Amino acid sequence: MTVGSIAVRYAKALLTFVDETGKAEEVYREALKLKDTWMAVSALQTAMNNPLLAPAKKSALIEEALGGKITAEFRRFVRLVLHERRENMLLFMLTSYIGLYRKQKNINVGSLITATPASPAVIERIRKMVTDQTKGTAEFTAKVDPNIWGGFIFQLGTYRLDASLAHQIQLVRKQFVEKNRSIR
Known part of the structure; x- marks a missing residue:
């Protein structure tokens, strides 16, 4: 499977999940903020792509990048991505989610x-x-x-x-x- 198709699958799943819980807008804002931080801070990119760093530390880095405030839904999504060892595709997943959310909400x-x-x-x-x-x-x-x-x-x-x-x-x-x- 290509990076794009994997990212879109995860993004669609996240959008479906947060639509059901009513947290789509909050997760959208978190995705935007994390994407901007990811692009601006090269150390975050390096840390997320480091296979020696434990998933718990990576999760803590993401929470810190979001200012310590993170919805339970987004935290659950991040944990899933880290558990499946797909953190190298997280930026693509965020970009796909942002695009899908914007299309859905016009x-x-x-x-x-x-x-x-x-x-x-x-x-x-x-x-x-x-x-x-x-x-x-x-x-x-x-x-x-x-x-x-x-x-x-x-x-x-x-x-x-x-x-x-x-x-x-x-x-x-x-x-x-x-x-x-x-x-x-």
């Missing part, structure tokens, strides 16, 4: 990149527009990147709207070069 993920910080009113207006258009909820991050010089870049799923000044200048430059090449 959560759209996106990002807004601006040259200067966007006001909370603008962010809320964009969130409302996305919610109205997609008939679901919107989860997106607002980032500041001074390299775009002005305007914004909005991405939602596979849709990308690049209205940045840097992109507009790049388009004008490209058109100018193409026009001047045809003059020769």
Whole structure:
């Protein structure tokens, strides 16, 4: 079996289990937090992939990565993964669970990149527009990147709207070069 199919099986089982117990949202938040921590802290990745480290220590590391607060359902899932010696696939399982949960709850993920910080009113207006258009909820991050010089870049799923000044200048430059090449 491939890593992807194993991860999806575990993720589906976790989603079914937490749906029955009514803890799907809490486990979703824990999965997001653990995934972010896993990606940010390379020592956690190394420890989880260390075959000499006892499963109890690995479980304690995961609880510590989540701030010591963990639902019983997520703790049970982690223990199952560790018992089955699948901890090297835990990140893939978390990613699969997050994707399945978002699909089930119709959560759209996106990002807004601006040259200067966007006001909370603008962010809320964009969130409302996305919610109205997609008939679901919107989860997106607002980032500041001074390299775009002005305007914004909005991405939602596979849709990308690049209205940045840097992109507009790049388009004008490209058109100018193409026009001047045809003059020769």
